[in-house]
Amino acid sequence: MxxxxxxxxxxxxxxxxxxxxxxxxxxxxxxxxxxxxxxxxxxxxxxxxxxxxxxxxxxxxxxxxxxxxxxxxxxxxxxxxxxxxxxxxxxxxxxxxxxxxxxxxxxxxxxxxxxxxxxxxxxxxxxxxxxxxxxxxxxxxxxxxxxxxxxxxxxxxxxxxxxxxxxxxxxxxxxxxxxxxxxxxxxxxxxxxxxxxxxxxxxxxxxxxxxxxxxxxxxxxxxxxxxxxxxxxxxxxxxxxxxxxxxxxxxxxxxxxxxxxxxxxxxxxxxxxxxxxxxxxxxxxxxxxxxxxxxxxxxxxxxxxxALDERQSVGTYPAGNEDNEVEFSGVSFSYNGVEDNLTDINFAIKKGQTLGIIGATGSGKSTIINLMTRLYDVSSGAVYVRGRDVRSVPPGELRKNFGVAFQNDFLMAASVGENIDYGRNLGGDAINSAVSAAQAEEFVGGLKDGLNYRVAQKAANLSGGQKQRVTVARALAGNPEILILDDASSALDYETDAALRRALATQYPLTTKIIVAQRVSSVKSADKILVLDDGRQIGFGTHTELLENCEEYALIYRAQMGEEV
Ligand SMILES: Nc1ncnc2c1ncn2[C@@H]1O[C@H](COP(=O)(O)OP(=O)(O)OP(=O)(O)O)[C@@H](O)[C@H]1O
Ligand SMILES: [Mg+2]
Known part of the structure; x- marks a missing residue:
C-alpha cells in the first residue's frame, strides 16, 4: 500500500x-x-x-x-x-x-x-x-x-x-x-x-x-x-x-x-x-x-x-569455445522444476552455418530457442553464444545478436512496413532486401498500399503464409548475426519455402541460421540437423549422416518423402 x-x-x-x-x-x-x-x-x-x-x-x-x-x-x-x-x-x-x-x-x-x-x-x-x-x-x-x-x-x-x-x-x-x-x-x-x-x-x-x-x-x-x-x-x-x-x-x-x-x-x-x-x-x-x-x-x-525482480542476473561464467557461434553443453531444463523438458543436449555450430531442428510436436524445439535467447535459464549445463555463456552477457547485448521469428509470432495493428521495422529506423534498403528474401515481395507489391498496407488486429486481414513472411522479414531486417525461424515457414508451399532457403543462403551468407521445422525438406540442406524426441537429442549431423545413423530421422524422412511424391 x-x-x-x-x-x-x-x-x-x-x-x-x-x-x-x-x-x-x-x-x-x-x-x-x-x-x-x-x-x-x-x-x-x-x-x-x-x-x-x-x-x-x-x-x-x-x-x-x-x-x-x-x-x-x-x-x-x-x-x-x-x-x-x-x-x-x-x-x-x-x-x-x-x-x-x-x-x-x-x-x-x-x-x-x-x-x-x-x-x-x-x-x-x-x-x-x-x-x-x-x-x-x-x-x-x-x-x-x-x-x-x-x-x-x-x-x-x-x-x-x-x-x-x-x-x-x-x-x-x-x-x-x-x-x-x-x-x-x-x-x-x-x-x-x-x-x-x-x-x-x-x-x-x-x-x-x-x-x-x-x-x-x-x-x-x-x-x-x-x-x-x-x-x-x-x-x-x-x-x-x-x-x-x-x-x-x-x-x-x-x-x-x-x-x-x-x-x-x-x-x-x-x-x-x-x-x-x-x-x-x-x-x-x-x-x-x-x-x-x-x-x-x-x-x-x-x-x-x-515487486518482482525482472532483471536477469548477469554473472561470471566460464567461457566456451569462441569458434562456435552457438553451443549447448550438457543442457537440461524444466519449465516447472519437476520433470525435464530438455535432457542433456549437446551440439555446436559455427558462424554462417545453418542448423535445422526437427522433432515431433512437444519434443522441445521451441524450448531450445527459448534457452538460446535466454527467455529462460538452463537448469544445468550451459548455453554459449559466440563463446560466452548467455548468463554472463547483459540481456540487451545478448539479444542484439538475434533476429527471431517465433512460432505463431504476433503482428501489431500497424502498417506492414512498421511491423517489419518495429521502431528500429532501419531504412528502406534493409526493409526491401528483407522483404525480398522473405519471399514477401510479390504479395506486398500486390497489396493496395504496398508497405503502407495496414495490418488488422491479430493480422486478421493477412493469410497464414503472408503473416509468416512478414514475421520472417521482421527477423531479417535488422541483419542479425543469428537468424532464428521457429516454424516460420510451415504455412508456405514447398516451392516458396525452398525459394526462402535459397535467398537466405545467397543474400545472408554470413548470418548463422537456425531453422525449426516439422518438414524434413525445410532442414535437409542445413549444415547440421538436430533431431529431438521427447526432450532428448537423438541425432545430430548432416542429412546424409542422419539417414544412416538416426533411425527416427530416416523414418520421418521416408514418411514425408512418400507424402510429397
Ligand atoms: N511456458 C511453458 N510452461 C510449461 N511447459 C511448457 C511451456 N512451454 C512449453 N512447455 C512444455 O515443454 C515441452 C516442449 O515444448 P516446446 O514448445 O519446446 O515443443 P516444440 O517441439 O516446439 O513443439 P511444437 O512442434 O508443437 O512447436 C512440451 O511438453 C510443452 O508442454
Ligand atoms: Mg514449438
Whole structure:
C-alpha cells in the first residue's frame, strides 16, 4: 500500500488543495443549520428585520461556499487520482513488458491484464473517494454531533445514544458485504477471461459451430456476476434504511424532548438537519470501508507485480569455445522444476552455418530457442553464444545478436512496413532486401498500399503464409548475426519455402541460421540437423549422416518423402 500511495507524491499539491477545499466546503455546510436556528429562535422573535436579512445573506454565502467547495474539491480529487493511477498503470505496464518468461507463467496473462485494468481502476476509485469522502464524512459525523451539542445539549444526548446503534448496524452490514465484493471481483475476472477467449477464438467457435455452447458459458459467468453483485447490493442496501430508522426513532425522541424542554422550533429544525448530516457522514464512512478494502486488495495485487525482480542476473561464467557461434553443453531444463523438458543436449555450430531442428510436436524445439535467447535459464549445463555463456552477457547485448521469428509470432495493428521495422529506423534498403528474401515481395507489391498496407488486429486481414513472411522479414531486417525461424515457414508451399532457403543462403551468407521445422525438406540442406524426441537429442549431423545413423530421422524422412511424391 505504501508503494501505491507514493505515486500520489507528485500530485500532493492538488490532493492537499482538494482536501482543504473539501474541508472548508463541509464546514460551511455545518454552519448553515446553526445560523437557521439563531435566526428563527433569536432574531425573528426580537423583530430585528435588517439582521434577518444580513444573516439570510450570510446563509446564502455559506451555501455558495459549500456548493463551490464541494464541486471544486471533487474535480481536484479526480485530477489527483487520475494522475497517480496513470503513473502507476504506466509503471505496471513497463514492469510487465520486462518480466521474465517464468514470472509471466507464474502470474498468468489474464491476471496481469486484470491487474492492469480493473485493479488499477479500483485503486483510482479508492484514492478519489478518500480525498473527498475521507474528509467530508468524518466532518459531517463529528461536526454534526458537536453542533448538535451547541444547539441543544439534551437533544444531542439522544443523538449520541443513537449513534452507537447506527455504527454497529453499518459495521455489521459492511463486514457482511465485503466478501461479496471480493467474490464479485473474481466473477468479473471470469467474465473478462471468457470474453477474451471468445473474441480471440471467434473463428474456431464458428467453424465448430460452438456459438450456442459459448453463449451458454458466457451466460453462466454473467449470471454469476449478476447474482454476486445483487447479493452485495442487497446487503449494502440495508444500511441506508436501517440507519435512517434508528435515527428517525431518535428524531421522534428529539421532537418529544424538544416539545417539552427545547428553547424553540429553530433548535428542533437545526437538530433535524444535523441528524441528516450525521446520517450522511455515517453512510459515507461505510462507503469508505468498501472502497478502501477493495482498493487495498487491488493495490496489493499491483504491488505484487511491481515487486518482482525482472532483471536477469548477469554473472561470471566460464567461457566456451569462441569458434562456435552457438553451443549447448550438457543442457537440461524444466519449465516447472519437476520433470525435464530438455535432457542433456549437446551440439555446436559455427558462424554462417545453418542448423535445422526437427522433432515431433512437444519434443522441445521451441524450448531450445527459448534457452538460446535466454527467455529462460538452463537448469544445468550451459548455453554459449559466440563463446560466452548467455548468463554472463547483459540481456540487451545478448539479444542484439538475434533476429527471431517465433512460432505463431504476433503482428501489431500497424502498417506492414512498421511491423517489419518495429521502431528500429532501419531504412528502406534493409526493409526491401528483407522483404525480398522473405519471399514477401510479390504479395506486398500486390497489396493496395504496398508497405503502407495496414495490418488488422491479430493480422486478421493477412493469410497464414503472408503473416509468416512478414514475421520472417521482421527477423531479417535488422541483419542479425543469428537468424532464428521457429516454424516460420510451415504455412508456405514447398516451392516458396525452398525459394526462402535459397535467398537466405545467397543474400545472408554470413548470418548463422537456425531453422525449426516439422518438414524434413525445410532442414535437409542445413549444415547440421538436430533431431529431438521427447526432450532428448537423438541425432545430430548432416542429412546424409542422419539417414544412416538416426533411425527416427530416416523414418520421418521416408514418411514425408512418400507424402510429397
Ligand atoms: N511456458 C511453458 N510452461 C510449461 N511447459 C511448457 C511451456 N512451454 C512449453 N512447455 C512444455 O515443454 C515441452 C516442449 O515444448 P516446446 O514448445 O519446446 O515443443 P516444440 O517441439 O516446439 O513443439 P511444437 O512442434 O508443437 O512447436 C512440451 O511438453 C510443452 O508442454
Ligand atoms: Mg514449438
Amino acid at each position: 505504501k508503494k501505491t500511495l507514493s505515486y500520489l507524491t507528485p500530485y500532493r499539491g492538488t490532493a492537499a488543495l482538494a482536501v482543504t477545499v473539501k474541508f472548508i466546503g463541509s464546514i460551511a455546510e455545518l454552519v448553515l443549520p446553526l445560523l437557521l436556528d439563531y435566526i428563527i429562535d433569536d432574531i425573528v422573535p426580537a423583530g430585528d428585520m435588517p439582521m434577518v436579512l444580513w444573516l439570510g445573506l450570510a446563509m446564502l454565502a455559506f451555501s455558495a461556499v459549500a456548493l463551490v467547495g464541494n464541486i471544486w474539491a471533487n474535480k481536484l480529487s479526480v485530477v489527483a487520482a487520475a494522475g497517480m493511477t496513470h503513473d502507476l498503470r504506466y509503471d505496471l505496464f513497463k514492469k510487465i513488458s520486462y518480466l521474465k518468461s517464468e514470472q509471466v507463467d507464474m502470474v498468468t496473462v489474464p491476471s496481469l491484464v486484470s491487474r492492469l485494468t480493473s485493479d488499477s481502476y479500483y485503486v483510482n476509485e479508492m484514492v478519489a473517494r478518500m480525498l473527498r469522502l475521507g474528509v467530508r464524512a468524518p466532518i459531517l459525523l463529528i461536526g454534526g454531533v458537536i453542533m448538535t451539542f451547541i444547539v441543544d445539549a439534551y437533544m444531542a444526548l439522544i443523538l449520541v445514544a443513537c449513534v452507537p446503534f447506527v455504527i454497529i448496524a453499518v459495521v455489521i452490514i459492511t463486514k457482511k458485504s465485503i466478501p461479496y465484493y471480493s467474490k464479485k471481483q473474481a466473477c468479473s475476472d471470469d467474465m473478462v477471461r471468457t470474453m477474451q477467449e471468445n473474441v480471440s477464438g471467434v473463428r474456431i467457435i464458428r467453424a465448430l459451430d460452438k456459438g450456442g455452447c459459448e453463449r451458454r458459458r458466457f451466460k453462466g459467468v454473467s449470471d454469476r456476476l449478476g447474482k454476486t453483485d445483487f447479493d452485495a447490493k442487497r446487503v449494502m442496501s440495508l444500511t441506508n434504511p436501517l440507519s435512517t430508522l434508528i435515527l428517525n426513532l431518535g428524531l421522534v425522541a428529539v421532537i418529544i424532548v424538544g416539545a417539552a424542554m427545547s428553547d424553540g422550533a429553530g433548535s428542533v429544525l437545526a437538530v433535524l438537519t444535523y441528524f441528516t448530516m450525521i446520517l450522511n457522514g455515517m453512510l459515507g464512512i461505510s462507503k469508505i470501508f468498501v472502497v478502501l478494502s477493495r482498493g487495498v486488495a487491488s493495490a496489493g495485487r499491483i504491488e505484487e507485480v511491481l
